Amino acid sequence: MADPRPVALDVFGGDKAPDAILEGAALAIAQGVPVVLVGDTDLLRGKIPRGAEVVHAPEIVGMDEPASTPLRKKPNSSIRRIFELVRDGSAQAAVTCGHSGAAMASALHVLGSIPGVDRPPLCTVVPRGDGGQLVLLDLGANVDCKPQHFAQFAVLGDAYARVVLGLERPRVGLLANGEERGKGNTQVRAAFGELEGLDIGFVGNVEPLGALRGECDVLVCDGFVGNVMLKTVEGTIEVAGRVLREELRRRPGALFGRWLLAGGFRRFRQRTTYDSVGGAILLGVDGVAVVGHGRADARAVASALRYARSCAGSGLVAAVRTDAAKRLVRLPSA
Amino acid sequence: MADPRPVALDVFGGDKAPDAILEGAALAIAQGVPVVLVGDTDLLRGKIPRGAEVVHAPEIVGMDEPASTPLRKKPNSSIRRIFELVRDGSAQAAVTCGHSGAAMASALHVLGSIPGVDRPPLCTVVPRGDGGQLVLLDLGANVDCKPQHFAQFAVLGDAYARVVLGLERPRVGLLANGEERGKGNTQVRAAFGELEGLDIGFVGNVEPLGALRGECDVLVCDGFVGNVMLKTVEGTIEVAGRVLREELRRRPGALFGRWLLAGGFRRFRQRTTYDSVGGAILLGVDGVAVVGHGRADARAVASALRYARSCAGSGLVAAVRTDAAKRLVRLPSA
Numbered sequence: 001m002a003d004p005r006p007v008a009l010d011v012f013g014g015d016k017a018p019d020a021i022l023e024g025a026a027l028a029i030a031q032g033v034p035v036v037l038v039g040d041t042d043l044l045r046g047k048i049p050r051g052a053e054v055v056h057a058p059e060i061v062g063m064d065e066p067a068s069t070p071l072r073k074k075p076n077s078s079i080r081r082i083f084e085l086v087r088d089g090s091a092q093a094a095v096t097c098g099h100s101g102a103a104m105a106s107a108l109h110v111l112g113s114i115p116g117v118d119r120p121p122l123c124t125v126v127p128r129g130d131g132g133q134l135v136l137l138d139l140g141a142n143v144d145c146k147p148q149h150f151a152q153f154a155v156l157g158d159a160y161a162r163v164v165l166g167l168e169r170p171r172v173g174l175l176a177n178g179e180e181r182g183k184g185n186t187q188v189r190a191a192f193g194e195l196e197g198l199d200i201g202f203v204g205n206v207e208p209l210g211a212l213r214g215e216c217d218v219l220v221c222d223g224f225v226g227n228v229m230l231k232t233v234e235g236t237i238e239v240a241g242r243v244l245r246e247e248l249r250r251r252p253g254a255l256f257g258r259w260l261l262a263g264g265f266r267r268f269r270q271r272t273t274y275d276s277v278g279g280a281i282l283l284g285v286d287g288v289a290v291v292g293h294g295r296a297d298a299r300a301v302a303s304a305l306r307y308a309r310s311c312a313g314s315g316l317v318a319a320v321r322t323d324a325a326k327r328l329v330r331l332p333s334a
Numbered sequence: 335m336a337d338p339r340p341v342a343l344d345v346f347g348g349d350k351a352p353d354a355i356l357e358g359a360a361l362a363i364a365q366g367v368p369v370v371l372v373g374d375t376d377l378l379r380g381k382i383p384r385g386a387e388v389v390h391a392p393e394i395v396g397m398d399e400p401a402s403t404p405l406r407k408k409p410n411s412s413i414r415r416i417f418e419l420v421r422d423g424s425a426q427a428a429v430t431c432g433h434s435g436a437a438m439a440s441a442l443h444v445l446g447s448i449p450g451v452d453r454p455p456l457c458t459v460v461p462r463g464d465g466g467q468l469v470l471l472d473l474g475a476n477v478d479c480k481p482q483h484f485a486q487f488a489v490l491g492d493a494y495a496r497v498v499l500g501l502e503r504p505r506v507g508l509l510a511n512g513e514e515r516g517k518g519n520t521q522v523r524a525a526f527g528e529l530e531g532l533d534i535g536f537v538g539n540v541e542p543l544g545a546l547r548g549e550c551d552v553l554v555c556d557g558f559v560g561n562v563m564l565k566t567v568e569g570t571i572e573v574a575g576r577v578l579r580e581e582l583r584r585r586p587g588a589l590f591g592r593w594l595l596a597g598g599f600r601r602f603r604q605r606t607t608y609d610s611v612g613g614a615i616l617l618g619v620d621g622v623a624v625v626g627h628g629r630a631d632a633r634a635v636a637s638a639l640r641y642a643r644s645c646a647g648s649g650l651v652a653a654v655r656t657d658a659a660k661r662l663v664r665l666p667s668a
Contacts, residue, residue, distance in 0.1 A: 212569035228562060228563055232562075232570070234542075235546035237574055239463035239546045
C-alpha cells in the first residue's frame with residue numbers, strides 16, 4: 001500500500017518561487033501525490049492549492065546566503081523545516097528547488113548520515129544512447145574527494161540502481177580519461193583499488209562517451225567532475241538544439257520540419273534533462289532528500305515530487321542502510 | 335605568401351591507418367596543402383598519392399605501447415620523425431592520429447617547450463550556442479595540475495584565440511562548478527588567484543553551460559576535467575542524435591522529417607565535433623604539433639592537415655613565444 005504521508009515541499013526555494021512551486025504542487029496533487037507545503041503561511045494566504053497541507057516556516061534562505069544559514073541563522077527556514085518533517089515521520093520525503101548548498105547542509109544536519117557514509121553525494125540519472133539510464137554521482141556535494149569517498153559513492157549508486165531502477169547486478173564504472181587501468185588523475189587512480197575491493201559489479205574505468213553509450217549503469221566521480229559532466233550534457237543539448245534548428249531553417253520545407261521537430265524536441269529534452277526526474281537525490285542521509293533545479297518550472301516541480309515519492313516508496317533508504325553496514329562500515333574512513 | 339614547406343603526416347597513426355590517412359592526404363593535396371608522408375616506404379609502395387613527398391621512418395608505435403616508446407625503443411618511428419622534420423625546418427607543421435601519449439611525448443622531446451611553459455596543454459575549439467568558438471584547454475596532456483599550470487594554459491589559450499581566431503581581447507574563464515569566487519575544487523580555487531594576476535581578459539569562474547552559451551572565449555581547466563568535458567560533448571551529441579531520430583520515427587511524416595534532418599545533422603556534426611577542425615594542437619611546444627582523433631577518417635585527416643597549415647601560417651608559435659616571455663617567464667615555476 002502506498003505511504004499516505006505527504007511529501008514536504010519547500011515553497012520558497014527556486015528562481016520561480018513561490019508561484020511555480022505552488023503550481024507544481026497542484027499538478028502533483030492532481031496526479032495523486034500527497035503534498036505538505038512548507039513556508040511562510042502569511043505569504044501563502046489565498047494561494048494554497050486544494051488538497052495541500054501547510055506547515056508554517058517563516059524564514060527564507062536567499063541564494064546569496066551561506067550554505068550554513070539554515071543551521072545557524074535561520075532555524076525556522078522552509079529549506080530546513082522540510083527535513084525535520086521527514087525526520088519526525090510526518091513526511092515521507094522532502095523536496096526543495098532552493099539553495100542547493102543550504103539544502104544539502106540542512107538534510108545532513110537534520111537527517112544525519114547513515115553509518116559508513118562520510119560524505120553524502122548528490123545523484124541523478126542521465127539517459128543513455130542504448131535506452132538505459134546512467135546513474136551519475138557525485139554531482140557536486142563533495143568537490144574534493146578521497147579514495148574511500150569514491151567507494152562510498154559506488155556502494156550508494158549500486159543500491160540506487162538496484163532498488164530504484166530494478167537492476168539485478170548494476171555495472172559500476174569509475175569515470176576516467178581512458179579505459180585502461182592506470183588512467184585518471186591521482187585521485188581516480190587511488191580510487192580504482194578501493195572500488196576493486198568492493199562486492200559490487202565494478203567494471204573499471206569508463207570514459208564519458210562509453211558511459212553515455214551504455215557501458216555501465218552507475219558512473220562514479222568526484223563532485224567537481226560530476227558537476228562538469230552533468231552541466232556539459234545540459235549545455236550541449238541546449239547548444240545542439242539551437243544549431244540544429246538553425247540548420248533546418250536553411251532548408252526547404254522548414255516550417256514542416258520545425259513542426260515535426262517540435263514534438264520530437266520536447267520528448268528529447270524530457271528524456272535528456274534531469275528536469276524529467278525532477279532533480280537529484282542526496283544519497284546516504286537517513287531519509288529521502290531531493291534537490292530540484294533552481295530553474296524548475298511547475299512541471300519540473302511536479303516531477304520532483306513524484307520522484308521523491310517513488311524513491312521513498314522503493315525502500316531506497318533501508319537498502320542503503322543495509323548495504324552501507326555490509327560493505328562500508330569496516331572500510332577505513334577519513 | 336603561403337609557406338611552401340609541406341605538413342608532415344604520420345601515415346601509420348590512427349585506427350584506420352594507413353588507408354584513411356593516405357586518402358586524407360590525397361584530399362588535402364587536392365585542396366592545395368603540401369604534404370610529406372612519413373612512414374615505412376616499403377609498406378607504402380604503390381599507395382602514394384600524386385604530389386606527395388615521402389620520408390622513410392620504418393618503426394610503428396602501437397596503441398598498447400607506452401608513451402615513451404618513440405623516445406626510448408623506437409627512435410625511427412613515424413610518430414617521432416614528423417616532429418624532427420618540423421624542428422629541422424623541412425616541414426611547417428606535423429600531424430598524427432596515432433597514440434596521443436606518444437605523440438605528445440615525442441613533440442615535447444623533439445621540439446622542446448617554449449620558456450615559461452612547464453606543461454604543454456592540448457587545445458581545441460568547441461562550437462558555442464551563440465555561433466562563436468570556445469577554446470578549451472587542457473584536454474588531457476596533464477591530468478594533475480598546479481595553479482601555475484592553469485596560468486600557463488590561460489596565457490596559451492589567450493594567444494590562440496587572438497592569433498588563430500582573430501579576437502582582440504579574448505575573455506578567459508576558469509572552468510568551475512559555479513560562477514562565484516570560491517567555487518571549484520582545491521586546485522581551481524588556488525588557480526583563480528594566479529589567473530587574476532595575469533594581463534589577460536580574465537572573467538572569473540565559468541560553468542560548462544555558460545561557456546557553451548558564449549560567456550567566455552577561452553576555458554581553462556586541468557587535463558582530466560577537460561578530457562571529461564570534451565568527451566561529454568561528443569557523447570551527448572551522439573546520444574542526442576540517436577534519441578532525436580527515434581522520436582522522429584514515431585511521428586507522422588517521418589520519412590520526410592528524416593530527409594530534412596539528414597543534411598541538418600551532417601552540418602550539425604560538422605560544427606560540433608572536433609573532427610571539423612581535425613584535432614587538437616599541443617600548445618607551448620616550439621612548433622605546430624596537431625594530434626588528430628584516433629578514429630579519424632579521410633575527411634578528418636584532411637581537416638587536420640588544413641588546420642595544421644593554418645595554425646602554422648597564423649604565426650601562432652611566434653606569438654606564444656612572445657606572450658610566454660612577457661607573461662610567464664617570471665612566474666614561479668614548479
